Amino acid sequence: MLEKVNEIYGIKTVISNRKVDYLPSFLSAEETKRVRDFHATIQGYKATPLVSLDNLARRLGVSKIYLKDESHRFGLNAFKGLGATYAIAKLLSEKLNVDINSISFDYLKSPEIAEKIKDMVFVTATDGNHGRAVAWAATQLGCKSIVYMPKGSSLRRLQHIKDAGAEAYILDVNYDDAVRKSREKAEEIGGYVIQDTAWEGYEKVPNWICQGYTTMAAEALDQMRLDGTNKPTHVFLQAGVGSFAGAILGYYANIFEEECPITTIIEPQNADTIYKSALANDGEPHAVTGDLETIMAGLACGEPNVVTWEILRDFAKAYVSCPDYVAARGMRLLANPIGNDKKIVSGESGAVGLGLVSLLLEREELKALKEKLELDENSVIVCFSTEGDTDPDHYEKIIYDGKNPSPF
Template sequence: MGDVHGIQYIVNENVKRVRNMGVSTDFLDKNVVDKVRNFHKSFPEYEMTPLQSLSELAKRLGVRDIWVKDESYRFGLNAFKVLGGSYAVGRYLAEKLNMDISELSFETLKAKEIRERLGEITFVTATDGNHGKGIAWAARQLGQKAVVFMPKGSSIIRLNNIKNEGAEATITDLNYDDAVRLSSKYADEHNGILIQDSAWKGYEEIPTWIMQGYTTLIDEAIGQIKAEGKGKPTHVFLQAGVGSFAGSVLGYLEAIFGPDRPITTIVEPNEAACIFKSVKENDGKPHGVTGYMPTIMAGLACGEPSTVAWEILKDYADMYISCPDSLAARGMRILGNPLGDDPKVISGESGAVGLGIASLILQGDHFEEIAEKLNINKDSKILLISTEGDTDPESYREIVWDGMYPSF
């Protein structure tokens, strides 16, 4: 474990690099992923999101390649979360219809006769914004209802974006994890269906479906890299809240590549580093962060790890990093102000933190030890995923235009 300028890191000394030594990732294997992607391809809005190659930045930082998967283009919703939520909703409806998801397209689920068979359903969730917007969008598309609870301090803009999708949405005076508990209670009391990406004992099936839904983006990215003739990335940086997104991507990489998967680093904000805390405790169990979590990375402001994701992150991640908000701001500014002919990427706070920390490690001063432990060098090929665009435009401008949260 180390600490450099407020950046804490832990190397996973117990990382599993022998196939079948860690928790099973079969639920994220190619057969499952193909089924998920076929469902997403049935959406009229489906297009692969761009994989942006930042070749000039790679030269500046001394590595072979840097790619950024830009999820701001996903279904016109400015974030990736809809992939998990829509697939989980689809899986739930398929089960209710006694059908396999492979037999149902999104368009079929929108059909009048299907809606009549299903009856009225209310999907319930807690969110900082992106997940709730995705659930609200899917519910509206399918002629169903959505109720969304948001934690204290959530963006009014994100709240209104959810309401604009037809959902009943409110900002509570609770932190994220308590908002999840409120959502669960509401669903129980109002015959609703909880669609939450966090898992706990007794609630793991739907979060597993959500994780499967997220695999569309990493399967696209690996295919796009192969199409460039670049093989596969050597390093991946994944941001984590409850860990479902990071666990999904890492689980996919383990299922597809096994011991030859990329070296993977999990990144969290200092104020909500529940995965980091769980690793630090070193007892193999997930541990929560309690209280208010005032980070600009609202999508990562989660205090309790998903039980399904935790097992994957515990076994297969190579390093865990906890960092200040300034690293997210740094990543946003780098992506928004590209070098040379590199494309511009509009990335929000939770989307840009991976590049923020990677760029700092690669610049050298004071961070050589981290780079050495990650085996980053001139031949490294780094994949980052910008999970959201400017979902709060006012905050985006304060950071990128006005220099809020300056780098140290």
């Protein structure tokens, strides 16, 4: 059963009441238990902060609002290093015929292994964060990386990728065509595609990437428990291709089963492929084409990951398509906290979840949606700020110059 909610201030929502009787097994606690231990072997690994925004929660009338601040991940200012490192390690463990359970990142960096893998080239397409993560991992292992970015990509993000050691280019095509270019290039040079999205016949690497992301979800649960909270009631996840959202939701579905938190998937309105796919209600993923113009660069993807699409279709409660001002509002709220709540530097793709939460809880016009999502004074909400100011010039325009103001 599917329910379309009236559009409010450009915010479009579809509610699903789907019930399924399976769990995505590749994201089970059992399948992913090695992931966090592997990440812990990487120099600089540390659980990122889970910030409890108590004053904001009080003001918005809910029990808790937690924000996982991924700007602290491996010094990369975004969460993507979790996926790139785990997927590359899994690929290498297969090539070298060693058990991932028995190796560390240092082992992969050792001179003995470096000699064996030095001619490997990793190729990928990115809006910025994933490419930087692949370049960073490849460089540490002594391997080459080639990274393609779509038209309109930030020059600062391009420079970050080059600084991490990759050969990197901005192409005159959109994200999905940049992905196709990376496949062609890898084929041409005998390289390895490390792409954070899956398509028919290319599922193994993206599934490893998703498993890599579960470290973030696992850390968040541990941190909540230390804060005296047993489980979240609501999770808000932003989606580009949907690998991140599918990984977190799939992991929580395995852990909480029937009691899975009420999960909302959020996308920019010009790249709302998951929303459109949910709306079509035929079970299939539906692509969005064109320039995919949005300030949420990390979410500017038109074709969903075919594996995680099924998780999002079967386990999420709501799909929301948002104008850019929702992300800008989230960024400003996090940059200007109430009272002694901690300030968080959250970029465009990181802050949209909190932007939406604040509107849902504050605006009378969105009350019907708030009720459908069962948000009330007992709610424990978790959002993931998946990046910091990865484009610092644009970040400043939003925070200090008030770019992308709210329409009310």
